[in-house]
Amino acid sequence: MGKYLQKRIVKGIITFFITITLTFLIVRLMPADPTTMLMDNRLTVAQQEQMLEDFGLDKPLPLQYVSFLGNLFKGDLGLSFMQKRPVMDIIKERLPWTLLLMIVTQAITLLIGIPLGVYSGYRRGSKIDHFINGISIFGISIFVPWLGFTLLYIFGYQLKMFPVGGAFTPGIEQGLPYILDVIKHLVLPVITLVFLYLANYVLYTRGSIIDVLSEDYIRTARAKGLKEKDVLWKHATKNAMIPTVTSAGMMLGSMVGGAVLTETVFAYPGVGRMIYQAVGQQDYPILQGAFIILALSVIIMNIVTDILCAYLDPRIKLE
Amino acid sequence: MSKEKRYEKEVKAFLSHRLGMIGLIGVAILILIAVFAPFIAEPVSGYGEYEEKLLPPSSKYWFGTDDMGLDLFSQVIWGTRSSIRVGIIAVFIAISIGVPVGLLSGYYKGLFDTIGMGLTEIFLTIPMLPLIIVTAAVLETTSINTVAFIIGIFSWPSIARITRSTALKICGMQYLEAAKCLGIKTSKIIFKHILVNASTPIFVNLTIIMATSIITESAISFLGLGDPLAHSWGKILNNAHLSGAFGTAWWFSLFPSIAIMIFVVSFNFLSMGIRDALNPRISRE
Numbered sequence: 001m002g003k004y005l006q007k008r009i010v011k012g013i014i015t016f017f018i019t020i021t022l023t024f025l026i027v028r029l030m031p032a033d034p035t036t037m038l039m040d041n042r043l044t045v046a047q048q049e050q051m052l053e054d055f056g057l058d059k060p061l062p063l064q065y066v067s068f069l070g071n072l073f074k075g076d077l078g079l080s081f082m083q084k085r086p087v088m089d090i091i092k093e094r095l096p097w098t099l100l101l102m103i104v105t106q107a108i109t110l111l112i113g114i115p116l117g118v119y120s121g122y123r124r125g126s127k128i129d130h131f132i133n134g135i136s137i138f139g140i141s142i143f144v145p146w147l148g149f150t151l152l153y154i155f156g157y158q159l160k161m162f163p164v165g166g167a168f169t170p171g172i173e174q175g176l177p178y179i180l181d182v183i184k185h186l187v188l189p190v191i192t193l194v195f196l197y198l199a200n201y202v203l204y205t206r207g208s209i210i211d212v213l214s215e216d217y218i219r220t221a222r223a224k225g226l227k228e229k230d231v232l233w234k235h236a237t238k239n240a241m242i243p244t245v246t247s248a249g250m251m252l253g254s255m256v257g258g259a260v261l262t263e264t265v266f267a268y269p270g271v272g273r274m275i276y277q278a279v280g281q282q283d284y285p286i287l288q289g290a291f292i293i294l295a296l297s298v299i300i301m302n303i304v305t306d307i308l309c310a311y312l313d314p315r316i317k318l319e
Numbered sequence: 320m321s322k323e324k325r326y327e328k329e330v331k332a333f334l335s336h337r338l339g340m341i342g343l344i345g346v347a348i349l350i351l352i353a354v355f356a357p358f359i360a361e362p363v364s365g366y367g368e369y370e371e372k373l374l375p376p377s378s379k380y381w382f383g384t385d386d387m388g389l390d391l392f393s394q395v396i397w398g399t400r401s402s403i404r405v406g407i408i409a410v411f412i413a414i415s416i417g418v419p420v421g422l423l424s425g426y427y428k429g430l431f432d433t434i435g436m437g438l439t440e441i442f443l444t445i446p447m448l449p450l451i452i453v454t455a456a457v458l459e460t461t462s463i464n465t466v467a468f469i470i471g472i473f474s475w476p477s478i479a480r481i482t483r484s485t486a487l488k489i490c491g492m493q494y495l496e497a498a499k500c501l502g503i504k505t506s507k508i509i510f511k512h513i514l515v516n517a518s519t520p521i522f523v524n525l526t527i528i529m530a531t532s533i534i535t536e537s538a539i540s541f542l543g544l545g546d547p548l549a550h551s552w553g554k555i556l557n558n559a560h561l562s563g564a565f566g567t568a569w570w571f572s573l574f575p576s577i578a579i580m581i582f583v584v585s586f587n588f589l590s591m592g593i594r595d596a597l598n599p600r601i602s603r604e
Contacts, residue, residue, distance in 0.1 A: 015441045026454050134338075137591070141583035143534065145541050145556060146576035149565045157566055250443060257448025261538055275449055276542055279456045287453050295445045302444055 008306050012299045019295045024068055027288045028061060077289035082281045087289035091271060095293060097167050098259055098270035104186060105193040105255065106248065113198050114244060117205025118237050124210060133206075136199030144258055148192045148265035155188060162188050165267035189266045193258050197251060204247045209240040242313045249305030252298045332596035339592010345585025352396060353403040360393035362550070373568045383570035385555065386562035391570065395578050397550035402533050402582055405467040409532035410525050412471025413478050418521070420475065421482025422509060426490060436483070439476040447473050448538060455544040463546040466539055470532045477524050485517035519597060526590035530583040537579055552579050 059067070071078065077087035120132040156164040163169070167185050172178050212218065213236055221231045260272035267273065271290050278286035333339050352359065367388025374384040382391035424435035454469050455461055489495055489512050498508060533552075539545050540553025541560070552575040559571040 011440075014437070015444055018441050019445050022450075023453065026450075027457055137338075137584060137587050138580070141530070141580045141587060143537055143541075143552075143556070143576050143579045145538075145560070146572055146579075149560075149572060153566050253444055253446040254448070256446035257538070260448055260452070261541070264542065272449075275452060279452060279542060279544060282456070284457065287456060291446075291449050291453050294449055298444060298446055 004310060005307065008303050012303050016296060016299050019299075020069075020072065020292055021065075023288050023291055023295075024065055027284050028064065072292070077292065078285040080286050081283045082278075082286075083283075087285050090274070090286065091289055091293050094269060094271045094274050095297070097268060098256075098263070098272060098294075099297065100182075101186065101189055101193070101259055101263070101268065101270060102252070102255055105190050105197065106252075108190060109194050109197050109201055110244070110248060112194070113201025114205050114237070114241060116198075117202040117244070118209050118232065118240060120202060121206035121209035121240075122213070122232055124206070129206075132202060136202045139195050139197075140199045142195065144192060144196055144261040145265050147195060148189070148262055151188050151192060152266065167269050185268075189262045189268055192262050192265075193255070196258050197255060200247060200251055201244055204244045205240055208243045209236055212236045212240045215239075238312075242309060245305060245309050245312060249302045249309075252301050252305075256294050256298060329596050333592050336592040336595055338588045339595065342585045342588025342590070342592055345581060346589055349399055349582060349585060350403060353400040356396050356400045360390070360396045362397055363389040363393045364548075373564060373571070375568070376570050382574040383568065385558055385571055386564055386568075387558075391555065391574055394550050394555055395552065395574050398552040398555065398575065398578060399582075401463055401546075401549050401551050402536065402578075405463060405470065405536045406529040406532050408464060408467035409471035409474055410528050412468060413474040413528055414521070414525070416472070417475035417478025418482050418514075418517075421479040421517075422486055422513065424479065425483035425486025426505075426509065426513065432483075435479065439479050442473065442476040448535065451535060451539065452542065452544060455539055461544060461546055463549040463551070466536055466545055467532070470535050474528050474532060477528070478521060481520045481524055482513075482517050485520065486513045489513050489516055519593070523590045523593050523597075526586045526593070530586040530590075533579060533582050552576075 068078075075088055077091070079085065080087050080090060083090060116132055120129045123129050152164060155161045163185050167182065168178070169181050169185075172181050213232075218231060218236060221235050222228070226235075256272070259270065260275055262268065263270045263272035264276045271294060275287060275290050278284075278290065356362075365387075367384065367390075369388060371380075371384050371388035372386055374380055374388075376383045380390050380392060382395060385391055385394070420435045420439065423431040424439075425432070451469055451473055455466065458465060458469075495508065495512065498512070536545070536551065537553030537556070540551045541557045543557050543561075545551050545554050545557075547554075555575040556572055559565050559568070562571075564571045
């Protein structure tokens, strides 16, 4: 286990390193010069130079890269062009909301998706199986912003069941009312994302339950006279879950993408919406910082998923 | 079973796969609309008549008009053309990176495999949409081709994986050992054996890439990073969002969304049909 964990973490670090290098190159090699955007003609030459120095844009590219890496390890992601304050501070305010949204979505999707997939695979070829499959495919095909706006329009504006945006009501800041308020704001964005990602889990679980059900040990379990219910939901499901949990790790990256769109639609104050705003303002340090932090979160959650898989499937440790 | 007989059986299996056929018909219709767009609707641009803005669907404007008074039916039809174009370019780029990476990894193994699969895994792990957004944001001129190109560059990992696993499988077979002993050229082994065998799973994957590339393109356009001159379903939704007509003019966002859905569902159904026809165990008893 120790060795597996070590290998997994080293891989994570390499992934992170390549990710940040890629980001650095993409942002620095852009055709538009950030310095011209930043500058105001009314500033004196000395002031302009001072400003370039503040943002670290006066040095040659390799030096910028070295100082970028150095700062990164100190937790410094530079200054926002627009807000003129550290990117790290801005992200710190935003990240918890995105993580909350993603973790709740992931948990609910797995809780609904695995049983649906198991049942659908067990009754494969039946009407119910086709129905579940069809709904799942529609789920991946719906364009997130439209689903979001439709839910917002029906349940927010018309029925007034849920708030029309944001993550909390200003003024309510403590205790149970605060928690209930946050949950209320979370419902519509989570429904949007769950609908979007459900299909993947359903189809994965369905595929693996079909494989598992033809295994010898299932026949043994049936021959022992175990109830069909136990065979399916205990013996088969446990094994069928492994590929699904693995894919859950792989899905995290694309889930971040869904979060960007969902947060934009629901004006949810997470990192995703921040990216949308930064695009409009051409605030590259924010874009770069947001991407790095999102990638880091995904890499860490991936390692956690892998450890979970190793726990579910003891064979993995032997590799 | 002979090769022809198996092929015949697979085609039959596909033809009797209801969802697969719906997908095939859907894809065919979309391609026809894209090709014959100029005969179906006049392209619109600029500003329309002020009195005609945000009109609901009528016999004159089947899908209604947008906040500029422009015909939405025409925009959706021409959007089909852009979408097919984005899909084709993205798929082409994805193949031209994915297949070589997969071949190098699976056939030559060793260091190639370590690097190739390492890169694949990294690309599959990191959040793609934000990276595509960052890339599109720093490229100041975003034509529809650039957007398609960026999407393609980030879509190759699944192709690389499939090519690699086919290459590994074929290389482990005895007849390939024999072929190598007989001195058959590497290029022939790669093209005649590995690529021929990999072509079907790659094709299934391409239909999925077609579908996801349109979702990505729509997302980019929706966020206001697309080609400002091209007709794109995501751009219509962006206009609907920015003009604040999402709540009042339902037709503004509904029709482009349905178009996206038809596109994605068709390609997904098509890939399901092909996959099930080749691997009957998954769908039937």
